[in-house]
Amino acid sequence: MTDQPSVPAAVPGAAAPATATPTTPTVIAAGSGMFGASDGGDTSGYSGLQRVTTLPGAGTRPYGGYFDAVADALQESLTEAGFGADDPDGPIEKVVIDRGEMTLTVRRAHLVEVCRRLRDEPDLRFELSMGVSGVHLPHDTGRELHAVYHLRSVTHSRRLRLEVTCPDADPHIPSTVAVYPAHDWHERETWDFFGIIFDGHPALTRIEMPDDWPGHPQRKDYPLGGIPVEYKGATVPPPDERRAYS
Amino acid sequence: MADQSVTVDTDPLAAPVITGDDALEGTLVTVGGGDWDEVVDTARLGEERIVVNMGPQHPSTHGVLRLVLEIEGETVTEARAGVGYLHTGIEKNMEFRSWVQGVTFCTRMDYLSPSFNETVYCRGVERLLGIEVPRRADVIRVLLMELSRIGSHTVALATGGMELGSTTVMMDGLRERDKVLRMMEEITGLRMNQGFIRPGGVAQDVPASTLNRLDDMVTSLRHGIRELELLLNENPTVRARLVGTGYLNLAGCMALGITGPVTRSAGLPLDLRRDDPYCGYSDYDFEVCTRTDADNYSRMRIRLDEMFESLKIIKQATARLRKEPGPVMVDDKKIGWPAQLALGGDGLGNSLEHIKHIMGESMEALIHHFKLVTEGFRVPAGQVYTAVESPRGELGCHLVSDGGTRPYRAHFRDPSFNNLQAVSAMCEGAQIADVVANVASIDPVMGGVDR
Numbered sequence: 236m237t238d239q240p241s242v243p244a245a246v247p248g249a250a251a252p253a254t255a256t257p258t259t260p261t262v263i264a265a266g267s268g269m270f271g272a273s274d275g276g277d278t279s280g281y282s283g284l285q286r287v288t289t290l291p292g293a294g295t296r297p298y299g300g301y302f303d304a305v306a307d308a309l310q311e312s313l314t315e316a317g318f319g320a321d322d323p324d325g326p327i328e329k330v331v332i333d334r335g336e337m338t339l340t341v342r343r344a345h346l347v348e349v350c351r352r353l354r355d356e357p358d359l360r361f362e363l364s365m366g367v368s369g370v371h372l373p374h375d376t377g378r379e380l381h382a383v384y385h386l387r388s389v390t391h392s393r394r395l396r397l398e399v400t401c402p403d404a405d406p407h408i409p410s411t412v413a414v415y416p417a418h419d420w421h422e423r424e425t426w427d428f429f430g431i432i433f434d435g436h437p438a439l440t441r442i443e444m445p446d447d448w449p450g451h452p453q454r455k456d457y458p459l460g461g462i463p464v465e466y467k468g469a470t471v472p473p474p475d476e477r478r479a480y481s
Numbered sequence: 482m483a484d485q486s487v488t489v490d491t492d493p494l495a496a497p498v499i500t501g502d503d504a505l506e507g508t509l510v511t512v513g514g515g516d517w518d519e520v521v522d523t524a525r526l527g528e529e530r531i532v533v534n535m536g537p538q539h540p541s542t543h544g545v546l547r548l549v550l551e552i553e554g555e556t557v558t559e560a561r562a563g564v565g566y567l568h569t570g571i572e573k574n575m576e577f578r579s580w581v582q583g584v585t586f587c588t589r590m591d592y593l594s595p596s597f598n599e600t601v602y603c604r605g606v607e608r609l610l611g612i613e614v615p616r617r618a619d620v621i622r623v624l625l626m627e628l629s630r631i632g633s634h635t636v637a638l639a640t641g642g643m644e645l646g647s648t649t650v651m652m653d654g655l656r657e658r659d660k661v662l663r664m665m666e667e668i669t670g671l672r673m674n675q676g677f678i679r680p681g682g683v684a685q686d687v688p689a690s691t692l693n694r695l696d697d698m699v700t701s702l703r704h705g706i707r708e709l710e711l712l713l714n715e716n717p718t719v720r721a722r723l724v725g726t727g728y729l730n731l732a733g734c735m736a737l738g739i740t741g742p743v744t745r746s747a748g749l750p751l752d753l754r755r756d757d758p759y760c761g762y763s764d765y766d767f768e769v770c771t772r773t774d775a776d777n778y779s780r781m782r783i784r785l786d787e788m789f790e791s792l793k794i795i796k797q798a799t800a801r802l803r804k805e806p807g808p809v810m811v812d813d814k815k816i817g818w819p820a821q822l823a824l825g826g827d828g829l830g831n832s833l834e835h836i837k838h839i840m841g842e843s844m845e846a847l848i849h850h851f852k853l854v855t856e857g858f859r860v861p862a863g864q865v866y867t868a869v870e871s872p873r874g875e876l877g878c879h880l881v882s883d884g885g886t887r888p889y890r891a892h893f894r895d896p897s898f899n900n901l902q903a904v905s906a907m908c909e910g911a912q913i914a915d916v917v918a919n920v921a922s923i924d925p926v927m928g929g930v931d932r
Contacts, residue, residue: 263862264883288862288884333863334608362735365868366899368879368892385866385877385894389735389749392756396866417738420902443568443931453573453890474577479887 260289263372294332301393302337306330308358309339309349316348338396343408346399350414353386353395361386361395366421367411369429371454379403380431384411384418401431410436428453530558535916537566543640543920544927548904552913560908560916562901567931575891579857580606581818583888585676587878590893591929592673593636596622596629597871598929599678602891604759604867605880606680609860610816617807618682619760624695624798625668625678626760626869627791631702632661633872633924634784634791638709641781641921645722650712657705664698667691670829681817682810692799699792699799706788713781723778727907727919730775737906738899741874742787743923745771746779753870760869765794777922784924787872816858819850857886873897873924893932897925 266286268279297303309327310320318325326345331338341349353361365385373379378400386395401408410433412418422433423442430451433439441448450457459473512520535548547563571590575583587602588595600622607614614622639654662672668687669677677684713719729739731747744751750769754762770786772779810817819839823832839847862884868877874896881890900923907919 263889264885291863334611334865336865338864363740364738365866365875365877366738366894368890368894370864370881370890383864383879385879387875389751389756394757394866396864415738416736417899417902420898424898441565443565445565452570459577 260292261372261378262287262289262374264288265374291331291333293329298330298332298337300335301391302330302332305337305359305393305395308356309352312352312356312359313349316352318345336394336396338398340398340400343399343401346397347409347411347414349397350384350411353397354414359388360390361388361393363387363389364411364415364417367418367425368421369425369431369453371429371456373403373455375400377402380406380429382408382425382429382431406430407432407434409434410439412436427451430454533913537563543644543925546901546920546925546927546930548916548920550908550913550916555912555914557908557911557913557916560905562904564898564901564927564930567927569932571932572891572893575888577887579886580680580860580888581853581857583891584679585674587891587893588674588676589928590932591871591873591876591895591897591926593633593926594629594871594873594876595674596625596678597869597876598893599676600626600760601867601869601871601876601878601893602880603678603680604869605865605878605891606860608865608867609863609880609882610680610858611861612681612811612813612816614682614811615808616761617686617802617805618809620798620801620805621668621683621687621809622678622760623762623765624687624795624802625665625675625683627794627798628661628664630791630872631706631788632658632665634788635661635706635709637784637872637921637924638713638781641918641924642713642719644917644921645719647718650709653705653709653712657702657709660698660702660705664695667694679810679818681813682808684810684818685822686809687802689803692802695795695799699795703789703792706785706792710785713785719781720778722914722918723776723781723922724774725776725778726911726915727777727780727922728775729903729907733903733906737902739874739903741870741872741896741900742780742783743900743903744874745769745783746773747775748773753868753875757868759867765797767791767794777918780922784872814849815853819846819853859884859886868894871896873926873929874900893929895929895932897923897927897929898931901925901930 264286265288268282268284298306313326314320324342326341326349328340328342331340339349353359363386365387368383368385370381370383371379372381380401380403382399384397384399386397387393388395399408408431410418410422412422413435419437420442422436423439425431426433426439427441427443428451440446444452459475531552533550533552535550537545537547545566547566549561549563550557551559571586575586578586583602583606584599587598590598635654635658639651639658642650642654665675666672668691669675669684671677729743729747731744731749733739734744734747734749740751748771750771752769753759754767755769767790770783770790772783819835821832821835822829823834825833839850860882862882864879864881866877866879868875870876875894876896877894879890879892879894880888883889903923904920908916911919
């Protein structure tokens with residue numbers, strides 16, 4: 236999908252989920268044609284093919300397994316804090332159950348509160364965090380940058396994934412280092428690679444790339460550049476500009 | 482303006498000494514060898530704080546780890562770790578290769594435990610695809626992982642011993658590791674970075690003759706590890722350096738997200754092979770080794786004990802491989818790698834049977850072979866997180882697919898990366914000599930840290 240011109244809006248039925256309802260699946264890719272070539276050359280007869288790829292949408296009750304217990308305990312705890320279950324601006328945007336894993340999409344303003352409750356509530360006790368990972372989804376308009384937290388409960392032998400989104404234009408997510416000190420380096424890594432600014436982090440500096448590195452290399456719009464290789468006048472383009480199957 | 486004579490600069494290649502107005506704060510002393518007493522005199526200990534930059538090119542930092550130590554006399558008051566010197570963009574590279582080719586990249590991350598990197602990645606791809614690998618493939622994976630664990634632990638002890646000044650421990654440790662690597666080579670064809678575990682199973686079956694040699698190796702390895710144990714366990718120098726140093730209790734481990742031998746040394750039997758069994762680990766009989774002193778010595782003992790447990794698992798896996806023949810790759814021709822390897826006169830390559838089949842008998846087989854090798858298979862969109870218990874703790878893999886033939890995002894939660902955060906907690910307030918032992922007890926592999 237990387238060699239696609241960014242025209243997701245032209246795809247029918249793939250309206251940008253700027254005002255997404257919880258059940259709207261996340262659009263992560265929109266492709267056309269058989270090989271994704273935009274400069275002619277697709278003689279397969281499938282050049283008019285339009286493809287939209289979405290991530291799985293919100294699940295419905297019962298979720299199955301321990302997922303219901305986790306959702307109930309968290310909701311109960313959040314209700315104590317004054318958040319209703321159907322609050323449109325509540326902490327939990329949606330619950331996705333996919334491939335035996337539970338993902339809570341959390342609104343960024345409430346992230347630290349949710350993390351603290353997940354860690355401290357006796358029924359939840361996600362005391363171990365496996366860190367933060369970033370995902371850049373340029374087609375997910377208005378929520379391009381995702382930070383993904385992998386939590387693990389040793390007490391209850393459970394796993395849970397939190398997903399927090401922020402737009403490219405305002406790449407801020409509150410830091411969770413105060414709740415999970417382990418996130419110190421992980422948030423630095425996510426800042427380094429994706430440019431997500433974790434507000435309140437004690438020292439948000441680059442960790443893998445050199446301090447003076449321009450740009451954030453794991454973003455999908457980061458130019459790979461590459462080294463021009465010339466052979467009889469032809470130049471080999473960098474991998475992200477090559478014709479590819481997906 | 483500081484007096485120029487107070488600086489020591491014996492190394493002609495060292496950076497120029499900056500003093501006085503150009504210095505950020507006080508006098509900067511660049512030391513490039515020479516007598517430490519002279520340096521101390523020059524730096525005029527007392528009110529001055531000394532910041533020692535240890536690494537990244539230092540023989541006792543376990544690779545290219547940079548430690549910034551603030552010391553007061555022999556006591557470390559602040560310790561920070563700097564990483565990133567081995568960053569090679571493996572995660573980014575994987576986004577431009579097919580799902581199967583990803584194995585070749587991720588196996589190179591933590592180069593001491595390649596089988597774990599491959600397994601966690603392949604299990605991620607398999608969960609995204611929604612497939613189960615054949616039972617025999619799981620047994621071979623377990624076999625390789627436990628061999629890898631022994632190989633990794635022996636290096637941890639060997640380099641740890643070398644960093645404490647004992648080359649005997651290093652030689653003995655590396656000797657044992659070589660047995661493991663030779664066996665790895667016999668099974669997979671390569672000593673390191675094998676790329677043997679593939680989405681859908683493993684590349685090749687393990688022949689019966691190899692299993693016999695594996696039995697011999699287990700016996701020999703048991704003696705070798707026992708020898709290491711006899712050399713280390715009650716050694717007064719080892720005990721003096723390791724007992725009571727590098728303390729990190731369970732609360733510290735939990736807060737810092739530490740897993741593996743460090744957490745088990747604090748008394749918690751945290752082991753994914755038990756807590757969340759994968760690859761059929763629930764069918765094997767083994768113990769999770771724990772101790773309660775939470776110091777460097779317990780971590781060393783845990784590593785030694787775990788190697789014996791790994792040998793137990795290897796024995797059981799070998800018995801299972803003898804008893805239960807079967808396929809080692811999924812039956813689905815749309816996913817399973819098509820090439821059937823065979824040893825010919827010119828080395829390992831596609832078997833003549835397979836070549837005959839695709840070139841002379843079946844057009845469809847040829848198309849499948851061609852499409853799988855050039856394009857690869859498509860993986861339904863979604864995201865998964867899989868984890869395995871690597872020698873250093875929980876190795877996690879977060880995979881996101883956009884439904885294409887390449888990973889949309891592959892992120893590895895490497896235990897070394899996370900565990901290095903404990904350096905500050907372990908070293909601050911300790912002696913400067915303990916820093917080396919503490920880092921060795923975390924056993925970071927910088928290839929995994931930086932990816």
